[in-house]
Amino acid sequence: MAAKKPAAKTNVSGEELQKFYREMLLIRRFEEKAGQLYGMGLIGGFCHLYIGQEAVVVGLEAAAEEGDKRITSYRDHGHMLACGMDPNGVMAELTGREGGYSKGKGGSMHMFSKEKHFYGGHGIVGAQVPLGAGLAFADKYKGNGRVTFTYFGDGAANQGQVYETFNMAALWDLPVVFVIENNQYAMGTAQQRSTSSPDIHTRGESFGIPGEAVDGMDVLAVKDAGERAVAHCRKGKGPYILEVKTYRYRGHSMSDPAKYRTREEVQKMREERDAIDHVRQLLIDGKHASEEDLKAVDKEIKAIVSASADFAKESPLPAAEELWTDIYAEAT
Amino acid sequence: MATEILMPALSPTMEEGTLAKWLVKEGDSVQSGDILAEIETDKATMEFEAVDDGVIGHILVPEGTENVPVNTAIATLLEDGEEAGAAPAPAATPVASAPAQAAAPAAPTEIVSQADLTPDWPEGTPMKQQTVREALRDAMAEEMRGDENVYLMGEEVAEYQGAYKVSQGLLDEFGSKRVIDTPITEHGFAGIAVGAAFGGLKPVVEFMTFNFAMQAIDQIINSAAKTLYMSGGQMGAPMVFRGPNGAAARVGAQHSQDYAAWYAQIPGLKVVMPYSAADAKGLLKSAIRDPNPVIFLENEILYGRSFDVPAMEDFTIPFGKAKIWREGTDVTLVSFGIGMQYALEAAEKLEEDGISAEVIDLRTLRPIDYDTVLKSVMKTNRCVTVEEGWPVGSIGNHLAATIMQKAFDYLDAPVLNCTGNDVPMPYAANLEKLALVTTNDVIVAVKEVTYR
Incomplete structure (x- = not known):
């Protein structure tokens, strides 16, 4: 895994490291619980876990300001937790209950929060890319200085609509950060089997969009790159591409037997490059936290996740009448 | 306290599977993420990982067991330091997780009781x-x-x-x-x-x-x-x-x-x-x-x-309100868009033959003003639809079905659909004409339903 920008120079406080640790751990424990509830049949359909990629959203959220927007694909649980959405509401949506963010009508792949400026949760690979540029278009039209983070994977990076969008985003100087979460597998197809050139961050060059590769297992490097990208957008210089090299420990979805890669490959990444272990080590080495402090955090996170699972099991199914609501908006 | 490890669902449709192989034995310490077993579904062999740390207490379902229902207890997991104790009886039935499904409520009524016959603009508007x-x-x-x-x-x-x-x-x-x-x-x-x-x-x-x-x-x-x-x-x-x-x-x-x-x-x-x-x-x-x-x-x-x-300051037309272009008594012609041209021309020619056609322009197709159509059909007892699109799954098909369901007893003839022909559009001028719906198609259909 090539990391172009070392994170060593990033000036980071113990407080911020603790925040990163807590946020990444919340995502991981939440996803593990979601996997467990799926196995129990409480979550149905498709369920795409974010385990391994936590540093990407946590690092980028640290570069965002209030009012900035985010939009992503169906692997969306981490993005929602990182932008401050309530774990109870997310988990209850996974179980298809009334207390979920979409009242149980969206599911794992389709959640939204106007309050937290989270615009989904989209199930068609690549479709969120023009949508994200459209959010940025609206912000530019209004002149409000906001930036949109548009997340997509290395698989989506081969969709035609991505390049239609790059062209217009550059043409119209839209304030959008295109975040390519390169977890190296487009579902089960390894990047070298699906992608002609390995450097996806250079794909904006012919449109004049700057891009850089980032070590996605290092939350500090991600934040650092995120700040550069956001500054570029806020100055009115148009879009910016971050190819964040990351790794998904679990299958594409819960029903993925993962025969396309070896167990050893996954194990090696977990042992040598885990993003949470990395921050844990920085906290201990920098004497920002003791083993006991971190144990206390683990316990606290476990309690939050456990409460979200309880909420998601206890929240009632949506009323049958909900079948017919929210199809059309009423004129105000 | 010992917790049960349950047979997992590993795909959206899995209800049972084969416990192919245990990769741990009783007394083994496991950590979250360790592989416990291999499970065969109808689609693939999947590795089943631990989600909690602990020690394997009892294995309740031996490897090689087929047709193990999802949510059956397959092993127990002990917390560190806990004794295994007696093996609990294997759970005979899986935990029911799907609550009973209530019948779907009926769609909110789409067919209102009264057609909106108010004029689109006030009388005397320039x-x-x-x-x-x-x-x-x-x-x-x-x-x-x-x-x-x-x-x-x-x-x-x-x-x-x-x-x-x-x-x-x-x-x-x-x-x-x-x-x-x-x-x-x-x-x-x-x-x-x-x-x-x-x-x-x-x-x-x-x-x-x-x-x-x-x-x-x-x-x-x-x-x-x-x-x-x-x-x-x-x-x-x-x-x-x-x-x-x-x-x-x-x-x-x-x-x-x-x-x-x-x-x-x-x-x-x-x-x-x-x-x-x-x-x-x-x-x-x-x-x-x-x-x-x-x-x-x-x-x-x-x-x-x-x-x-x-010529009005602010003039709008609501959705879901059809327009009656011509009142008539013998047949109802329903159309929209350019189809209206053929419907209106046909109505004029039919009048010369003594057939009085009522012509309705739907104007919006979602929502559709069913009520105006039904009211008219109940009066004329006959209906012909006109549209440019292809015949299969056409708007006319949908109207015919709706009329049959809501006004069957009023019909004196089957509802006929005039549509474009079921072919890609040809370029040659003569063939293109043959592919499109025509005024004459409408006249022929009306004569058929009026038995002339």
């Missing part, structure tokens, strides 16, 4: 002659003056003044911020417009023709139409997709298709297909104000045709 093209432009200009968040984007809408000159003059009045030329990339700019609508703007997207909107149909349906529902009502796409639809003349198969029935099928969309200039204006103004995604199907042949348009 009228002016206007083409459909001018009426559409005026509708956009008026709405853009009234709402800063309304903007127009599409191919050639600005500098070129519109590929069919519908947006003539708008760039001059509103500037390049609000009248935006796009590259020829329908999928991308439709998606950008849907995103802009999520972000609080009210885009009007012009497709040079709806044939090209097929490039963008995923964004129209999956993103624009479904998001309000998928978000539990939190956000949707208040916007208009408009442009010419259907056959023009001699432009061949890829440029000559009527999409009315396609879009009318989609919950979450509203679908409008005007015939006259007054309707084009009043309905487009309503479409721009509507908080939902609206498909607005125009027609190239009708752009240059003139009609009376009310």
Whole structure:
């Protein structure tokens, strides 16, 4: 895994490291619980876990300001937790209950929060890319200085609509950060089997969009790159591409037997490059936290996740009448 | 306390599986992420990982066991330091997780009891002659003056003044911020417009023709139409997709298709297909104000045709209100868009033969004004539908089914559908004529249902 920008120079406080640790751990424990509830049949359909990629959203959220927007694909649980959405509401949506963010009508792949400026949760690979540029278009039209983070994977990076969008985003100087979460597998197809050139961050060059590769297992490097990208957008210089090299420990979805890669490959990444272990080590080495402090955090996170699972099991199914609501908006 | 490890569901449809192999034994310490067992589903062999740390207490289901139902306890997991104790009896039945399903409630009633027969504009309103093209432009200009968040984007809408000159003059009045030329990339700019609508703007997207909107149909349906529902009502796409639809003349198969029935099928969309200039204006103004995604199907042949348009300050026509163009007693003709031309011509000729046809213009296809149609059919006892699109799954098919369900006892003849023929549009002038629905088709159908 090539990391172009070392994170060593990033000036980071113990407080911020603790925040990163807590946020990444919340995502991981939440996803593990979601996997467990799926196995129990409480979550149905498709369920795409974010385990391994936590540093990407946590690092980028640290570069965002209030009012900035985010939009992503169906692997969306981490993005929602990182932008401050309530774990109870997310988990209850996974179980298809009334207390979920979409009242149980969206599911794992389709959640939204106007309050937290989270615009989904989209199930068609690549479709969120023009949508994200459209959010940025609206912000530019209004002149409000906001930036949109548009997340997509290395698989989506081969969709035609991505390049239609790059062209217009550059043409119209839209304030959008295109975040390519390169977890190296487009579902089960390894990047070298699906992608002609390995450097996806250079794909904006012919449109004049700057891009850089980032070590996605290092939350500090991600934040650092995120700040550069956001500054570029806020100055009115148009879009910016971050190819964040990351790794998904679990299958594409819960029903993925993962025969396309070896167990050893996954194990090696977990042992040598885990993003949470990395921050844990920085906290201990920098004497920002003791083993006991971190144990206390683990316990606290476990309690939050456990409460979200309880909420998601206890929240009632949506009323049958909900079948017919929210199809059309009423004129105000 | 010992917890049970349950047989997991490893795919959306898995109900049972084979416990192929245990990779741990009783007394082994395991950590979250360790592989416990291999499980065979109908599709694949999957590795089953531990989600909690602990020690394997008892293995309850031996390896090689087939047809193990999901949620059966297959082992126990002890916390560190805990004794295994006696093995609990294997759970005989899985934990029921699916609550009993109540019957789906009926759809909110779509057929209202009374047709809205109020006039579209007050009696005595002064009228002016206007083409459909001018009426559409005026509708956009008026709405853009009234709402800063309304903007127009599409191919050639600005500098070129519109590929069919519908947006003539708008760039001059509103500037390049609000009248935006796009590259020829329908999928991308439709998606950008849907995103802009999520972000609080009210885009009007012009497709040079709806044939090209097929490039963008995923964004129209999956993103624009479904998001309000998928978000539990939190956000949707208040916007208009408009442009010419259907056959023009001699432009061949890829440029000559009527999409009315396609879009009318989609919950979450509203679908409008005007015939006259007054309707084009009043309905487009309503479409721009509507908080939902609206498909607005125009027609190239009708752009240059003139009609009376009310000279009113602010004139709109509501969705779901059909217009009765001609009252009659012997048969009901139902049409929309350019089909109205054939319906009206047929009605005139039929009158010479002593057949009195009532002609209804649906104007909007979602919602549809069923009530006006049913009321008329109950009076005339006969119905012929007219549209340019293909016969299979047509609007006419849907109306025929609805009439059969709601007014079966009133029918004196089967409902007939006049449609375009079931072929791609040919280029040769004679063949193209044969492919399209004609006034004569309508006359023949009416004679058939009136047994003349």
